Amino acid sequence: MDTDCIKIFAPATVANVACGFDVIGLAIDAPGDEIILRKTDTPGIVIKAIHGADLPLDPLLNVCGVAAQHFLKKLDQPDAGVEMEIFKNIAPGSGIGSSAASSAGAAVGLNELFGRPFDNKQLIRFAMEGERLASGAAHADNVAPAIMGGFTLVRSYQPLDITALHTPAALWVTVIHPQIEVKTSDARAILKQKVLMTDAIKQWGNVAALVAGLYQEDYGLISRSLEDVIVEPVRAILIPAFHELKIKCKEAGALGGGISGSGPSVFMLSRGEIIARQVRDVMNEVYAPLGVDYNIYVSPISTQGSRVIPM
Amino acid sequence: MDTDCIKIFAPATVANVACGFDVIGLAIDAPGDEIILRKTDTPGIVIKAIHGADLPLDPLLNVCGVAAQHFLKKLDQPDAGVEMEIFKNIAPGSGIGSSAASSAGAAVGLNELFGRPFDNKQLIRFAMEGERLASGAAHADNVAPAIMGGFTLVRSYQPLDITALHTPAALWVTVIHPQIEVKTSDARAILKQKVLMTDAIKQWGNVAALVAGLYQEDYGLISRSLEDVIVEPVRAILIPAFHELKIKCKEAGALGGGISGSGPSVFMLSRGEIIARQVRDVMNEVYAPLGVDYNIYVSPISTQGSRVIPM
Known part of the structure; x- marks a missing residue:
């Protein structure tokens, strides 16, 4: 070689x-x-x-x-x-x-x-x-x-x-990439410089629970903690049909997810490949009528x- | 029975x-x-x-x-x-x-x-x-x-x-209870209702690391993450000699610590009983000259x- x-x-x-x-x-x-x-x-x-x-x-x-x-x-x-x-x-x-x-x-x-x-x-x-x-x-x-x-x-x-x-082996990711432009600088600019203490506490309670959920391979806890009360409420407007997408993906069995990086991609975590593919189907259903080009990726966590x- | x-x-x-x-x-x-x-x-x-x-x-x-x-x-x-x-x-x-x-x-x-x-x-x-x-x-x-x-x-x-x-078996706690009154309502009242986003991010990075450190039994990570950039800077004034106490306890080998609850007690975590007792000695040194009555407890985590x- x-x-x-x-x-x-x-x-x-x-x-x-x-x-x-x-x-x-x-x-x-x-x-x-x-x-x-x-x-x-x-x-x-x-x-x-x-x-x-x-x-x-x-x-x-x-x-x-x-x-x-x-x-x-x-x-x-x-x-x-x-x-x-x-x-x-x-x-x-x-x-x-x-x-x-x-x-x-x-x-x-x-x-x-x-x-x-x-x-x-x-x-x-x-x-x-x-x-x-x-x-x-x-x-x-x-x-x-x-x-x-x-x-x-x-x-x-x-x-x-x-x-x-620690990364639980059964975690899969479904990512939809809507082909619109979201500039990182814009996504940064709309964030608030100060946040409510009550929201910050909620966020770090969720982060602590997410990490515990990963180590315990507790998919229920991972699901409950995949919640962003600080950034997502501000940035969601940048992503077409974000809320509908998220709700329907969770109905299809996704554990939860959110905006990937500063967007426009949206990720959803699922337990196992079958659900991750069902989540892809739902993403297709939500995005197909929108007239926005997009790609969807289904993948285990590497x-x-x-x-x-x-x- | x-x-x-x-x-x-x-x-x-x-x-x-x-x-x-x-x-x-x-x-x-x-x-x-x-x-x-x-x-x-x-x-x-x-x-x-x-x-x-x-x-x-x-x-x-x-x-x-x-x-x-x-x-x-x-x-x-x-x-x-x-x-x-x-x-x-x-x-x-x-x-x-x-x-x-x-x-x-x-x-x-x-x-x-x-x-x-x-x-x-x-x-x-x-x-x-x-x-x-x-x-x-x-x-x-x-x-x-x-x-x-x-x-x-x-x-x-x-x-x-x-x-x-998860609770690592080697973690010990040293707590000093200065016999002064800190009302929970007062300790709450001095907190800010809003916090800087940058501080909040630092805090949830630390919380995530603390939980990871507990599961990995990584005492170095636990030590580095035992940092409170939001509440402690505001409440430290309620506790006599807080900063000196904390610095000297860490010099004596404590992993880190902070205000217990809303005070006035201060806790320090250590790896093992020997260091936890050295931390007690340092607490005594700092508090003996202050003219404040106090109790110190040394204990494993239950x-x-x-x-x-x-x-």
Whole structure:
């Protein structure tokens, strides 16, 4: 096997998992970006091609390039060079961690190419620089699950403190991506700077219960705690038919869900594949008459994160 | 054994466990109130004596009496009667669940006397009525651990949703009770009605991490997450030398802690008895020069809750 050339799969992710706004994310098994990385004799980074999206090849303007720069800077091997070919399967702006997948995939890919010099936490730091380029802020809530897999918790940025949470095997995710534009900056701007103490308490009661539900594999508790009383009520107006979608998905057996990242995608968690597919059918029923293009993904939660796959 | 007469031990509890304000509580092994309960031929409730505190014998004005009334009403045996003798070992107003212990002990005691007709959730409801009498609000954050033991989470009141969290065996608690008065109503009144979104996010990141830390028995994570950025900064002024106490306890090895309930007690969690006793020594050092009377308790976390003990 030519270990100087590898292919990486980097999963889509859901950030802002309901009550876990800004702190809890999860990785899904599909879709995901793919990146072919090749060691080169020429120092530096070349992005050879990008398939599936119109994104800059300039490494300074590309999230893979930026993550790779930070990797190579820390690696400190002046003659190290890498060439990347990127296959974008996650639509930019979809709210399921498109830039995070590419950033994470580049960081994990370089780590594999160069003999795994760095741990996950360091790889997350590199990938966060890709996020800084994409959104202006070095968020970790998508790159953490894109690298570690499963449910992740970002407790703190100063210092960076990230924990892999237990992920019950039977949890499946159904995601609908309505093809409308929701700018992250707009989604941020409509949030209130202050929240009611009573709402905040409700939210952290739910977050605590969600984490307990994950560890106990208590699907009833997970379901009851998938409630966001702070951000969803403000952002729901950005998503066509959000409330109808959520109500009908839960009627179809979904445990619960909410807006993925800052939208426009909406995710629903279910216990098992059968219900997750019923939830997809309901999403189709709600969205088909709306005249909005959309994609739906049904996937287990990926406990693996970004990884080498066969060429 | 005369099962018509039993003795109950009801543990002290810490509510508002740092970032878990209003939702996470824990039971300690000592001190605790004791209640002797006896079935009587005369229907109704008699409180025969109260030792250790000046509290009303009238069952309508006593938290044990109120919990017992609600128990008997639900039991619906018109000729049921009970007599109680209460030994208050937890000082009223100490902030370690004095009224909750008595309410919980009465509810659990009656349940034992009458053949365990009710589950923990129902017992918590009865005990919450005692809390309503004591503080004007039917809180569950002390009565839940006083009944269930260990760490508990009150996710919601409408409907009541309470979860027992995993409790690492090596966790010990050191509590200092400065003998000053902090009225719960005053401690409530100084809280802000609105909080910064950024602080709220920090708080629920910490709560999620605390719960994950408990399940993973990750003492480092527990320590890092024992941080309250919302309530403690406001209430710390109510407790003499709070900041010095906290800093020195952590220097002595405590994982972290905060104000117990609405004060004036302060609790610190430690890994193991030895450190918990070192923390006690440091509390003594800080408080001895202050001219404030105080008690200090060192105890493992009680995973048992209120229970029958030998007469």
